[in-house]
Amino acid sequence: MIRVEGIHKSFGKVRAVRGVSFEAPDGKITGLLGPNGAGKSTTLRVLYTVLRPDEGRASVDGADVVTQSLEARRRIGALPHGAGLYPHLTARENIAYYARLCGLDAGSIDERVDSIIGLLEIGDFADRRTKGFSQGQRTKVAIARSLVHDPQNILLDEPSNGLDVMATRSLRDLILKLRDAGRCVLFSSHVMQEVAALCDDICIIANGKVAIDDSADGIREQTGCDDLEDAFVAAIQMVEPA
Amino acid sequence: MMRTLIAVFRKEVLDNVRDRRTLASALIMGPLFGPMLFAFLISLSIERSLDDVERVIELPVIGQAHAPNLLRYLESRNIDIVTGPADRDAALDAVRSGTQDVVLVIPPEFAGQFTTSMPARVEVITDQSNSQADREARRVRAALRAYSQELASIRLTARGVSPLAVRPLNIDEVDMSTPSGRSAILLGMMSYFLIFALLMGGMYLAIDTTAGERERGSLEPLLALPVTRNQLLLGKIAATCVFMALSLSLSLVSFFFALKFMPLDELGMTPNFGPLTVGAAFLVLAPFILLGAAVMTLVASFTKSYREAQTWLSVVLLAPTLPILIVSILMLRPRFEFMFVPSLSQHLLLVDMVKNEPLDPLHVAISVGSTLLFGGLLTWVCARLYQREGLLG
Numbered sequence: 001m002i003r004v005e006g007i008h009k010s011f012g013k014v015r016a017v018r019g020v021s022f023e024a025p026d027g028k029i030t031g032l033l034g035p036n037g038a039g040k041s042t043t044l045r046v047l048y049t050v051l052r053p054d055e056g057r058a059s060v061d062g063a064d065v066v067t068q069s070l071e072a073r074r075r076i077g078a079l080p081h082g083a084g085l086y087p088h089l090t091a092r093e094n095i096a097y098y099a100r101l102c103g104l105d106a107g108s109i110d111e112r113v114d115s116i117i118g119l120l121e122i123g124d125f126a127d128r129r130t131k132g133f134s135q136g137q138r139t140k141v142a143i144a145r146s147l148v149h150d151p152q153n154i155l156l157d158e159p160s161n162g163l164d165v166m167a168t169r170s171l172r173d174l175i176l177k178l179r180d181a182g183r184c185v186l187f188s189s190h191v192m193q194e195v196a197a198l199c200d201d202i203c204i205i206a207n208g209k210v211a212i213d214d215s216a217d218g219i220r221e222q223t224g225c226d227d228l229e230d231a232f233v234a235a236i237q238m239v240e241p242a
Numbered sequence: 243m244m245r246t247l248i249a250v251f252r253k254e255v256l257d258n259v260r261d262r263r264t265l266a267s268a269l270i271m272g273p274l275f276g277p278m279l280f281a282f283l284i285s286l287s288i289e290r291s292l293d294d295v296e297r298v299i300e301l302p303v304i305g306q307a308h309a310p311n312l313l314r315y316l317e318s319r320n321i322d323i324v325t326g327p328a329d330r331d332a333a334l335d336a337v338r339s340g341t342q343d344v345v346l347v348i349p350p351e352f353a354g355q356f357t358t359s360m361p362a363r364v365e366v367i368t369d370q371s372n373s374q375a376d377r378e379a380r381r382v383r384a385a386l387r388a389y390s391q392e393l394a395s396i397r398l399t400a401r402g403v404s405p406l407a408v409r410p411l412n413i414d415e416v417d418m419s420t421p422s423g424r425s426a427i428l429l430g431m432m433s434y435f436l437i438f439a440l441l442m443g444g445m446y447l448a449i450d451t452t453a454g455e456r457e458r459g460s461l462e463p464l465l466a467l468p469v470t471r472n473q474l475l476l477g478k479i480a481a482t483c484v485f486m487a488l489s490l491s492l493s494l495v496s497f498f499f500a501l502k503f504m505p506l507d508e509l510g511m512t513p514n515f516g517p518l519t520v521g522a523a524f525l526v527l528a529p530f531i532l533l534g535a536a537v538m539t540l541v542a543s544f545t546k547s548y549r550e551a552q553t554w555l556s557v558v559l560l561a562p563t564l565p566i567l568i569v570s571i572l573m574l575r576p577r578f579e580f581m582f583v584p585s586l587s588q589h590l591l592l593v594d595m596v597k598n599e600p601l602d603p604l605h606v607a608i609s610v611g612s613t614l615l616f617g618g619l620l621t622w623v624c625a626r627l628y629q630r631e632g633l634l635g
Contacts, residue, residue, distance in 0.1 A: 089253070
C-alpha cells in the first residue's frame with residue numbers, strides 16, 4: 001500500500017513534480033502514465049527514497065519515506081529506469097548479492113534465489129555472466145534481484161522499455177501474478193495501451209501534476225473520449241504547463 | 243551492520259578479481275612497475291660509479307710523440323692511449339659529430355715548453371653537453387691535474403723548496419655515511435614506489451564505488467535496498483583497502499627479491515631490507531591504506547564518469563610524491579613535525595629502517611596516529627557525500 005500526499009520536487013529551477021497525490025492499494029496494479037518528463041520517475045524515486053520531497057509526504061505500508069526510509073525500503077522492491085547489473089557476476093550472483101544485502105539468512109539464500117529464478121523463468125542463463133545479456137534478459141534479472149527479499153510493494157520504472165513482444169508478455173504475466181498474490185504493484189509507462197491492458201487504476205501525470213486518477217473506463221468517461229489514446233491526450237491538456 | 247559490510251566486501255572482491263583491468267593494476271602494475279624501474283636505475287648508477295674508477299677508457303691522442311712520459315702516466319691511471327684523428331681540425335670535427343667523445347691534443351711545442359719549465363699547453367677537446375663525454379673528460383682532466391701536481395712537487399724540490407709550501411691547507415674529508423646510509427639516497431625512492439603500488443591496487447575499486455556504479459546504472463537499485471548508505475560505503479572502502487593491502491604486500495615482496503639479486507654492494511650499499519624489515523615496512527605503511535582508499539573514493543565521487551575519475555585519480559597517484567620530493571631536494575632530516583604529514587612520515591620512517599637506524603617510537607606513533615586520523619576523517623567525509631541526492635548524478 002503506497003500513499004502519496006502532495007509531493008513537490010524541484011531540481012534548481014526545474015519543477016519536476018508539483019503536488020502529486022495518489023494511492024496504490026494492495027492487490028491492485030496502479031499505472032503511472034505520462035509523457036516523457038512528466039515527473040513519473042521523480043515520483044517513483046521519492047517513493048524508493050533516493051530523492052527527498054521538497055514538500056508533501058509519502059508512505060509505504062505506513063512507513064514514511066523520509067523519516068523511516070530504511071523501513072520503507074524494506075517493503076519495496078524497486079526497478080529504477082535503466083537499472084544495470086554487475087557484468088562480471090552471473091545472473092545468479094547478481095541476485096544473491098541483493099539477497100545478502102537485504103539480510104536474508106545465509107541458509108535460505110540459495111533456496112530463495114532458486115525460487116525467484118524459477119518465477120522469472122531465467123534458469124537458462126542464470127549461471128552466465130551478465131555481460132552481453134540482451135535487454136530482455138537484463139530486465140528480467142534486474143526484476144528478479146529487486147524481488148529477492150519478497151517485498152509487499154513493487155515499483156517498476158518503465159520496465160517494458162526496450163523489450164520485445166515475448167519479453168513484454170512475460171513481464172505482463174509476472175505483474176499479474178504479483179497482483180494475484182496480493183502485492184501492491186506500481187509501474188510507470190508512457191504507453192497508453194500497455195497501461196490500459198494491465199492496470200486496475202491509472203494515474204495520468206503531466207507537467208508534474210496529476211491530470212486524472214481513475215480506472216480506464218473512468219478516464220474515458222471523464223474525458224469524453226472513447227479512444228484511449230485520445231483520452232490520454234485530452235487528460236494531458238488539462239494540466240497547465242509548469 | 244557487519245553482515246551487510248561483509249556482503250558488499252565479498253561481492254566487490256569477487257567482481258574485481260574477475261575484472262582483468264583491476265587485477266592487472268593491483269597485482270602486476272603496482273608491484274612490478276616499481277621494482278623494475280628501480281632495478282633499472284640501480285644498474286644504471288652501478289655502471290656510472292664503476293666508470294669513475296675502475297673502467298678503462300680509451301683516449302685518442304694527437305701528437306703522441308711529444309709527451310711519452312705524460313702518456314705513460316695516463317696509462318697507469320686506466321686510460322688507454324689510442325691513435326686519434328689525423329690533426330686538430332679532424333679532432334674538432336670528430337667530437338662535434340660525436341664519433342669521438344674526448345680527444346687529447348699535444349701540440350708540437352709541448353716538449354720545448356716543458357723542458358724550459360714554461361706551462362706546457364695541452365688541449366682536451368670534448369662536448370660538455372654530452373654527459374657520457376663529460377664523464378670521460380672529467381677522468382682525463384683529473385689525471386692531467388694529478389700529473390701536473392706531481393711534476394710541480396718535483397720541480398720545487400729540485401729548487402730546494404718544500405712542496406708543502408704551496409699547500410697551506412691540508413683538507414681531509416671524513417665521510418660518516420655507512421654503507422646502509424648510502425643506500426638510503428637511492429632507496430628513498432622505494433617508499434614512493436610502494437605508496438604508488440598501494441594506491442594503484444585500489445584505484446578501480448574506488449572509482450567503482452561512485453562513478454563506476456553510476457555509469458553502469460547499478461547505483462540506483464543498490465541505494466533502493468533496505469541497507470544504509472554508510473554500510474554500502476564502508477563495505478566498499480573496506481574492499482578497496484584489502485586490494486591496496488594486497489598490492490602493497492606484493493610490492494614489498496617483489497622489492498625484497500629485487501634488492502636481493504641486485505649487486506648493491508658494488509655501490510657500497512648494504513640496505514637493511516630483510517624479511518623483518520619487510521614486515522615492519524608493511525606495518526608502517528599500512529595506516530596509509532585507509533587514507534589512500536578514502537582519498538581515492540572521495541575524488542572519484544566528484545567525477546561524472548569512469549573516464550573522468552581515471553584522469554583525476556592519476557593525479558592523486560602523484561600527490562604523495564610532493565612532500566617526499568620537497569624533503570629530498572632540501573635534504574631535510576626527519577623531524578617531529580614531519581611525522582604529521584602522511585606519505586612523508588612513511589617515507590622518512592622507511593628510509594631510517596633501510597639505513598638500519600633505530601626508529602623513534604614517538605615518531606612512529608605520530609605517523610600512525612595522524613595518518614589513521616586523516617584516513618578516518620576523509621572516510622567520514624566520503625560517507626557524508628554518499629548521502630547526497632546528487633550522488634545519482
